[in-house]
Amino acid sequence: MKKIEFFDCEASFGLRGFKRENMPTTKEEMLSKFDRYGIDYALMRYEFANNGFIKDGDLELCDVIKDDERLFPMWYVMPHYTGEFPTPEELVALMKEKNVRACAIQGASWTVGEFSCGELFNALGKHKIPLLVPISRIPNGYSGLYEILKNHGDLRVILTGVGYTSLRDIYPLLSMFPNLYISTSTYKAYEGVEDTVERFGAERLIFGSGMPDLSGAASVALITYARISDEDKQKIASGNLKKLLSEVEF
Amino acid sequence: MMKIWENVKYGLPVKGVRIIDAHGHCGDYSEFYNPRKGSPETIVQLLDNMGVECCVLSPNVGFKNDHIRGNIMMAEAVKKFPGRIYGYICLNPIYMDDMVSEIQKYENNPGFLGIKYHISINKTPFTSPKYAPAFEYANEKGMVILMHTYGADALASLAPAADKYKNIKFIAAHSEVGIENVERIAEVVNSRDNFYVDTALAGASEGSIETLVKYVDTKKILYGTDIAFYSPNFTFGRIVMADIDDEVKLDILGRNAEKLFNI
Numbered sequence: 001m002k003k004i005e006f007f008d009c010e011a012s013f014g015l016r017g018f019k020r021e022n023m024p025t026t027k028e029e030m031l032s033k034f035d036r037y038g039i040d041y042a043l044m045r046y047e048f049a050n051n052g053f054i055k056d057g058d059l060e061l062c063d064v065i066k067d068d069e070r071l072f073p074m075w076y077v078m079p080h081y082t083g084e085f086p087t088p089e090e091l092v093a094l095m096k097e098k099n100v101r102a103c104a105i106q107g108a109s110w111t112v113g114e115f116s117c118g119e120l121f122n123a124l125g126k127h128k129i130p131l132l133v134p135i136s137r138i139p140n141g142y143s144g145l146y147e148i149l150k151n152h153g154d155l156r157v158i159l160t161g162v163g164y165t166s167l168r169d170i171y172p173l174l175s176m177f178p179n180l181y182i183s184t185s186t187y188k189a190y191e192g193v194e195d196t197v198e199r200f201g202a203e204r205l206i207f208g209s210g211m212p213d214l215s216g217a218a219s220v221a222l223i224t225y226a227r228i229s230d231e232d233k234q235k236i237a238s239g240n241l242k243k244l245l246s247e248v249e250f
Numbered sequence: 251m252m253k254i255w256e257n258v259k260y261g262l263p264v265k266g267v268r269i270i271d272a273h274g275h276c277g278d279y280s281e282f283y284n285p286r287k288g289s290p291e292t293i294v295q296l297l298d299n300m301g302v303e304c305c306v307l308s309p310n311v312g313f314k315n316d317h318i319r320g321n322i323m324m325a326e327a328v329k330k331f332p333g334r335i336y337g338y339i340c341l342n343p344i345y346m347d348d349m350v351s352e353i354q355k356y357e358n359n360p361g362f363l364g365i366k367y368h369i370s371i372n373k374t375p376f377t378s379p380k381y382a383p384a385f386e387y388a389n390e391k392g393m394v395i396l397m398h399t400y401g402a403d404a405l406a407s408l409a410p411a412a413d414k415y416k417n418i419k420f421i422a423a424h425s426e427v428g429i430e431n432v433e434r435i436a437e438v439v440n441s442r443d444n445f446y447v448d449t450a451l452a453g454a455s456e457g458s459i460e461t462l463v464k465y466v467d468t469k470k471i472l473y474g475t476d477i478a479f480y481s482p483n484f485t486f487g488r489i490v491m492a493d494i495d496d497e498v499k500l501d502i503l504g505r506n507a508e509k510l511f512n513i
Contacts, residue, residue: 001260001262003259003260004259004260004261020429020430020455020457020458020461021429021430021432021457021461021464022456022457022458022460022461022464023455023456023457024456024457033456036255036491036493037259037491038259163452164282164452164479164480164481165281165282166282167282167283167285168282168283171283186452186453188452188480188481188484189282189283189284189285189480189481190284190285190286190288190292190477190478190479190480190481191285191286191292191296191481192285192480192481193481194285195285195286211456212455212456212457213455213456214453214454214455214456215454215455215456215458215459215484215487215488216456217255217258217487217488217490217491217492218454218484218485218487218488219484219487220258220259220487220491221258221261221483221484221486221487221488221490221491222481222483222484222487223261224258224259224260224261224483224487225258225261225299225300225483225486225487226261226483227295227296227299233261
């Protein structure tokens with residue numbers, strides 16, 4: 001029997017101000033957990049970049065993982081208006097230079113909205129660069145997401161934090177916006193993976209472990225034990241993310 | 251021989267290990283969309299998918315609004331799938347007058363293994379005298395009671411009841427909520443012979459079960475997934491793949507529940 005290949009869209013490493021006991025934080029600890037759970041590749045975010053040193057941290061991330069063939073950088077991004085962060089055009093040029101093919105909304109206290117991120121969303125959409133977005137960061141939640149997707153049809157959003165109680169909100173959005181993808185790290189509705197695949201196809205789900213904030217073993221088992229075809233499992237586990245990353249246009 | 255956790259990587263059922271899921275639900279729940287409506291048929295299919303022998307469930311309608319109707323539904327499910335689906339008698343302290351009569355309806359049914367209360371919905375603290383009629387009866391009979399707790403504070407608030415009713419075996423659910431408070435949880439559980447915890451949790455962090463096992467008496471930890479409220483697959487994965495001693499893992503997966511429920 002062939003093992004499913006896993007490519008994680010939602011993982012991070014680096015020291016943090018608070019960590020629970022037994023929570024892996026270093027790159028080496030994360031790789032050890034990946035080995036145990038059978039996670040083959042990962043887009044990695046860097047905690048240093050998430051903690052107020054976003055541009056320096058993003059650049060440092062590329063150096064820190066440059067010798068790890070299993071790890072690929074995912075940059076934290078934010079609006080450029082304060083001068084702390086490159087303009088969207090500069091950002092895309094930097095991403096091209098460093099071959100960074102995905103980014104994530106930084107988890108700080110600025111508002112994710114049209115007024116702050118419209119230009120950024122336009123640039124990411126134009127270049128087909130996937131953006132990891134926690135639903136908790138969007139004002140008004142799914143209503144806010146609807147507005148973003150309505151205004152930026154080209155933007156490829158990988159949504160995180162979609163819980164088991166959210167199908168009534170996420171299904172209409174999946175039916176309306178083909179560039180909306182769901183990270184599976186919290187997508188734990190009872191037979192929710194199966195039902196989503198039946199309705200929308202396996203292409204809309206992307207494996208995310210949520211490590212180290214969430215259990216990697218749990219995320220793997222959610223897919224391996226899903227009652228869907230092996231072909232669909234493989235799409236969710238790695239195929240869909242590989243395809244998205246291959247379609248980035250610099 | 252392949253280690254049992256390797257099965258998870260391949261989505262294979264775990265064989266040769268007795269696995270008992272001590273915390274689940276069945277039936278639809280109005281608060282969110284459940285694609286399979288928590289049907290007993292799909293529950294048994296999912297147990298087979300993972301290699302789980304049986305589960306102990308409470309009916310969602312029972313704690314949401316109508317415990318009497320819920321217990322009838324539960325009785326139908328345990329009758330339909332004997333040995334695979336067991337039930338908890340669902341009670342609501344708001345309706346304290348019928349608590350004992352509801353227990354008496356089902357206590358001799360071998361498909362029912364205990365009682366379930368849901369404090370988040372019934373909004374009655376464990377210290378309330380409204381529980382007294384049922385607790386006194388259950389204490390006399392030496393019954394198991396699964397209590398919905400969520401965090402160390404709620405779990406600790408159950409301790410006075412456990413001290414007063416020493417013949418009741420209390421299970422505090424969702425013990426890994428706020429795992430950073432595990433030493434407080436351990437203090438409550440380890441010092442009481444009649445106090446157990448379960449592993450059901452949708453958002454457990456990486457390393458959580460390893461931490462629980464380090465501090466809490468491992469003979470008091472029960473495998474639970476909240477099956478049919480949400481997917482059981484992920485809790486199954488994180489327990490089976492946990493980086494803990496194999497004997498401890500077997501205790502958690504089934505041996506502790508086997509002894510507690512005498513099944």
